[in-house]
Amino acid sequence: MSVTGRIEEVKSEALRAVAGAGSTAELENARVKYLGRSAELTDIKKSIGKLPPEDRKEVGRVSNVASREIESALASRTKALAAAEREARLREEAVDVTLPGVPYPKGHLHPTLRVIDEVVDFFVGLGYRVAEGPEAETDYYNFTALNIPPGHPARSEHDTFFLDEGLVLRTHTSPVQIRTMLEGEPPVYVVVPGRTYRRDSDPTHTPMFHQIEGLAVDRGLTLAHLKGTLAAMARHVFGEGLKVRLRPGYFQFVEPGVEMDLSCFVCDGTDPNCKVCKGAGWLEMLGAGMVDPAVLEEVGYDPEEYTGFAFGMGPDRMAMVKYGIPDLRMFFEGDLRFLKQF
């Protein structure tokens, strides 16, 4: 058989081997066998010089072509096999995606403080500042300066916790109004969130609860400003489009005094069995009013020049309504079954 014939034979054999290789390892074996240092084709190429001159060119060409074809077949087979093997490996690596992920911690903010943060953010957006004051408060700031002098019947309704003489646990956040006004001149726009205390304990009252007090004193403030501001706040917290209504209210340090109701954000008064508004269609939201001129005078503001409005709301109750919590006492028990829901 001629050399070229043998080359063609080897080539065919090599191409068959490449095509038949089932793994990159078999393919490597084939490469060594047909293109390696001791491969027959390599030997033929090395021995071209010993051939008669007239054959050398043809054998050289044919052997080079054979090498290239084998190399090319090897390359494409390698690629195909690698892809198949990668696929197989990836198939191997598949996980059960229904298994849970690594548990990153998930903590919880108290529902009352969530509401306080929301309300405070609303007022900060309007340009209010946030003021705070002591929880152990003097008799003067908690009562007298707020138009509730000693012996006033309103005092007995506050169920006050007394500390040392002349010191009480504040029964409302209103004393911070006085402290704020004494510190500076109008205009004043503040909100005051904080803990408050009354000596009362039953399913709807806890001896500690929260209030958010607000105070605005400026030239030309009216009951309409109060209504607009508080309506916008209520809609921010409970939902756009809700209606508000004012009713007469009594707080010693405002005149006129009002209470504000919010239309039920669940049923809007359409469900007589509504669990949230109990069929009333309205939810009691807060107490407010125009700052009593006596209070302005007490802190040295001229009530002829300035008017103002003040409001107080109960974020605990707001949270009960917003999140559907049935019992106020749950708020302060530190029960994780409760806290983990928020």
Next chain:
Amino acid sequence: MRVPLSWLREYVDFDLSTGELVELISLRVQEVDGVSRLGVLEGEVVVGEVVEFGPHPNADRLSVAKVNLGGREVQIVAGAPNPYPGARVPVVLPGSVMADGTKLKKAKLRGLESYGMMMSERELGISQEHTGILLLDDTCEAGSPVEDYFPVGETVLEIDVFPNRPDLWGMIGVARELAALLHTELRIPEPAFGTGGEPTEAYTLRVEAEDLCPRYDLRRVSGVEPGRVAPLEMRRRIFAAGMRPINAVVDATNYVMLETGQPIHVFDAKLVREGIVVRRARSGEEITLLDGSVRTLDEEMLLIADEERGLVIAGVMGAEEAEVGDETTDVLVEVANFDGRNILETSQKLGLRTDASGRFERGLDPNMVGYAMDRVTGLLAEETGGRAAADTLSHYPEPVVPWEVPLRLERAKLLLGMPVEKEEATGILRSLGCEIQGEDGRLVAGVPTFRRDLRREADLIEELGRLMGLDRVPEDLPGVPQPGGLTSGQRKTRLLRRTLADLGLAEAITYPFGPDRWWRDLGLDSHGDVVRLKNPLSQEGSNLRSTLLPGLLDAAARNRAFGLRGGALFEVGRVFLSNAPEDRDASLRFRLTGELPASASASGLMGVQEYPRVGAVLAGILQPAGWNVAERRAGFFEARGLVERLVPGATFEPGGGGFLHPGRRAAVRVDGVEAGWVGELHPEVAGKFGLEGWPAAAFELDAEICEPDPEPRFEAYANVPAVGRDLAVVVDRQVRVGDLLEGVRSLRSPLLKELRVFDVYEGGQVPEGKKSVALSFTFQGEETLTDETVNDEMGRVSGLLEAEFGASVRTS
């Protein structure tokens, strides 16, 4: 105030459903807390004439009657034995609905048909009486509706009266509001009575405590027929308004009180010795009250006495001594005005609040006394046959007259934020009883003395707003001329809370009140600076917390009791320490009057200091094992990790309270300042707080020192690769890793970018008494580091560790 609507109609006409009335009063006057119903809600109640009455053949306790309903006779089974043939009784017919919502049906009781029911006073809402069937007057005609004689059903509004509106504690006051709202007429009953009774002046009246008793009127009514029962309609109204009918005399006084808001007291004149003295009680003076209790009085309490003994704690409750009874024929009627504050104080000191004291304490109108006296005299004359004396003893040295309050319509418009027209304003104030003068937007209101709350312009403007309707006030927003925002402290508090929540803790709010046990069980001194409550709800809450820890521990223990396996709670809140001021007098003045001496600081005079704290308790299993993660339990390093997150740059040295595990606790300092503590709970303390056997760790920090997100500062970095090296050293067991790290850092290598402990190991190949500490170093310079440079740095580290800590470098 309970307002029976049928009674209200005596004074004012209205054509509103109950719902409309409730809404009107709630939106314009005061909140209506509830609506209750008495008697028969719907259906028919007719007069029946008993024809036959006898025992039920099949039941010992039942009777059976044949009753003529006017033209037809029916059989009715009854539970009460008092009817007799010829008696007139109210019969409610089948199909009617009772106040409790039940619908009456034709029934068979023990085999006998019963058509409807004969009714007791309680069933009709007349009184609490339920032992027998109500027997009607013989003039009632069989078959006619009982409604022709008195209402058989009543709707009662429960109005929440503000403390500044004592006038609304009377039916007339409520009617006046309604008449003003409906622009309709108010009808006030005209008292009428003849005189000719025994003279009042047979008795004396001496008011010694004038300051506490602006007015005291006394009138005698004699010839009272003893033991009379008040007329049915009076009893029905009193009962519907929430009081118990008693006898004709007492009921007349209560009726007038409910009508006018003015409490009235009656003495049995025969039991009063010489006359009435209004005086302060003597210290320690005792009095036995109608409710049987013996009260000890003090010198600030006002007493109505005769010349010998106390008869009534003024405005609160009477004694047995001169009380009217079934034999009384001659009475002295007291209608008086007392200082509200004094009545309130007496009532609080005695823990005794009555219908009378609740009214007096709000401060009543002394001019109501005259009307109430005439009204009750008229009723007594009419209902008991008594005859009024021609004279009245009266002590009223300084009569109160109507006062004038100016009102600018411009000012009303400013406060209310809506236009206020003169005509409307005038009409509203007149309907409330004011006399109006003035022009050009400047009015002057003459305020009737029963509206003691209307003293200033703002008070009148409030009346205008509410009667015009607050629904007319538009919604508007003021232009706030300042930037809003949180202070840095407020931002930090928020960040603290959010950070801890992000780290997996749950935010709790606990009561700051605690029992003595808290301090005892923590081994803390509870005497020095703990703030105490004078009137705690219970001993369990008699002190204010000086640390957040015990409240959180109690919560953790409750969680354990509920069956939870563990958890992490935190709280941001204040603790309280007493801080007795040096100058107690100045302190008291400051607390009571706000007066602040120039030399003193307000916080120094408060006497209580509050400190913001953040605290956490980790207890039990924080994170149960998952299929791919190990369980995490509470421990020192879990807690310390949180502290490191909140207080960057904190240092930890053994220390902290005795309530912590002595070997697992640290005082936290930052820049040399004490910031708080962290540690595992002492097992004994854990046991006392219901956490025995559980791992528990906690920390408490000064919230102001925490810096969970310090302001960042850019530092340049080089784009060259970093080089990592590990080094394990063996040191004595006592050597503290923190000191090793501090030592390495003290070299101040400019190339050392990161230093990390990645293993601490004892036992195995490490010799007894030694431990192996493995450190990981990351070096980076401005240019690519050579092995030689890095080796030099590591050499310096090894050298230092060998020299300062006796470390031997472990070769792996």
